[in-house]
Amino acid sequence: MxxxxxxxxxxxxxxxxxxxxxxxxxxxxxxxxxxxRVNEFSMIASHAVVGDSTDETVLKSIGIRNFDHVIVAIGDDIQSSILTTLILKELGVPIITAKAQNDYHEKVLRKIGADRVVHPERDMGERIANNMASNSVLDYLELSAEHSIVEIVANGKIGGNTIIDLDIRKKYGLNIVAIKRGEELIVSPQAKETIHHNDILIVIGNDSDIDRFEKKVM
Incomplete structure (x- = not known):
């Protein structure tokens, strides 16, 4: 469903x-x-409603508790963001994702029950910086404070070797979860899979281990 x-x-x-x-x-x-804004999205969303989300009666009237996941994407009004999140939690919304403006805002949102807090501007900045800082990293996504998933281009140093030859899991503590080869996507590649020059390796692991491995492929 x-x-x-x-x-x-x-x-x-x-x-x-x-x-x-x-x-x-x-x-x-x-x-x-x-x-x-609501008129703009009336032809995009299934339903579009003008309403003050800090008013509990408004949220009740539109049946917000019947939604599986609510995203609180309120911009600069931190007070409204916090109050809206609190009301949603009290109404029993199963999953709440909230946008934070800063670390303090995030701390408050988590304390009042937000299931996930995102910093879109900060996270995108980190992602772009990581891409620019390396010739081998095509994309970067932070999973936690210490773990990420990255796309790394295989160069001549590792091209021609199998996954088991490189022994990436043992040497670096990393897992290759997929390989992009042109239009082909190899998911959960076997240990005997040979890595080709210019393959894109989708790697998951600790940030420090990713840095060590990246130095090998640059």
Whole structure:
């Protein structure tokens, strides 16, 4: 059964989430205090509602507790973000993802029950910086404070070797979860799989171990 989503706050971040979910054919309710924004998304989202999310009666009236996942994407109004998250938690929404403006905001959101807190500007900045800092890393996604998943281009140093020859798991504590080879995607590659020059390795592991491995392939 498909999950249904509600997005509160239709700024750049919330609007992007709303469009992406809608494009995937997922039911999504769009909510904002700004009538112009709501009108913009009325043809994109399954439903679009003008409403103040800090008013519990408004959230109850639109049946917010019936949604599987609510994203609080409110922009600069930290107070409204916190109050909205608190009300959603008290109403029993199963999963709440909230956008944070800073570390203090994140701490408060987590304390009042947000299941996931995101820093879109900070996270994108880190991702871009990691891409620019290395010739071999194509993409980077932080999974936790110490673990990431990266796309690394295989160069001549490792091309022509099998995964078991390189012994990446033992030497670096990393796992190659997939290999992109042109249009082909090899998921969970076997130990005997030969890595080709210019293959893109999708690697997961500790950041320090990824750095050590990256130095080998640069």
């Amino acid at each position: 498909k999950k249904n989503f509600a997005v509160i706050g239709l700024g750049r971040f919330g609007g992007s989430i709303c469009r992406t979910l809608a494009n995937q054919g997922i039911e999504v309710l769009a909510i904002d205090k700004n009538e112009e």
